[in-house]
Amino acid sequence: MSMLLRTEGVRKAYGGVQALDACEIEVGEGSVAGLIGPNGSGKTTLFNVITGYAKADAGHVYLADRKITNLAPDKVFALGIGRTFQLTRIFASLTVLENMLVASRHGRGSARKHAMEQLDFVGIAGHQAELAGTLSYGQRKLLELAYVLVADPAVILLDEPAGGVNLSLVNHIADRIRELNAAGKTFLIVEHNMEFVMGLCDRVTVLDSGTVVAAGPPGIIRTDRRVLNAYLGEDLDAGEDE
């Protein structure tokens, strides 16, 4: 499998905190990749670096063989990397359909039809005329997914797609991702819901303190001691207790 997205030695510091430290990940073309790690391990920062929302201090980001390090977010988007945000970002005072048209790169004639197809696909076409601000949290998540799809990106980065939504919606979102993946889309997903990640992803990369501590298939990652250690935190008393 060829690598569609990868990072090489990415470093990023905020103030005195090294958010990413020599961070290397690989996302194979046509795969569903997971990115996990405890709070503050650098997952969202890595998303921000990949999509141009944060500048890397060092290292590189590649889309296929093209170096896209530190390009502006709109350039990264235009090259085919779409993303959602942990806290949904939509225009609350526009209708659902208007939100979709903002993202569209289609000509005037086909934009509306294409937008409606995506809304139908995620399951909120019936809400197209409502103001986005009146949607439930789960519906907003679906709108954001549709919003990303309208630009037809090759790689889709999802930041906590299952966060804060109920179980049936979690399953609905997982099914949509599987369908899109079967149609050729590549995914990189940050998510805390382990059932979701482990059930969906071909390969999972684990970050701790900005560094990759493990990467591999879910079955291996689940039983990896280094991964559990990352989640349970540092033993502050090591060596001085008992």
Place this chain on the structure above:
Amino acid sequence: MTETGAGTTTRSVLKITDLVAGYGGGDVLRGVSLEVTTGGVTCVVGPNGAGKSTLMATISALVRPRLGSIELDGRNLVGLSPRQVLRLGVVQVPQNHSLFRDMTVRENVELGGYILSDRALTARRMAAVFDLFPDIAGWAQKKAGSLSGGQQRLVEFGRALMLEPRLLLLDEPSMGLAPKILRTVFGAIRQMNSAGTTILLVEQNARAGLRLSSHGVVMESGRVRLSGTGREVLENPEIGALYLGGPVSPE
């Protein structure tokens, strides 16, 4: 009352039974039962979304439970207002920094006793806080906003002690702090406990939290999945499955 291994009995300050609570339509807590023993530190750990912070908010009456009971020294807290719960001695230090940044450290600590009407009592309590944490006395005249994250955490602890809590709730006190500072913060938790404060601690650094606790609980998906001494919980092989997903045998 709970039987201990030594055959003596220890009293519970807090007894939570079959607690169901959440926001909007969904339940985050799905039948939580646990007890906090007088004089101890009880630590609740678990993966993101397990319901740890919701548990704290529900005890403090910021979230109203749908079912179940929360008893403080035998009295049901369900239905009381946050202020009434505070008056009964349940004091919470929230996860996010909550000092008034433009006020001095001394003023912030003093505000911890705002429900006390006796000025002499307020002064005595403040002196006791400064005795326990001399560092706070040293920062007394500084603006709270000028302190580091770890220092602010300590002042938040001091402020909470102004009410001599019957039960102190600490929601992820290590959140956002560098490892070096964590040691100081965990040391301060030990100190407050040694001085007689009963503590219910929610902690994302499970290892450090369970180490300093007499009792530990692992929550997952709104339920208590493991409990025991801090060490027993840490060494239980099932903790891995609870954090990383996968089948876990029922309680």
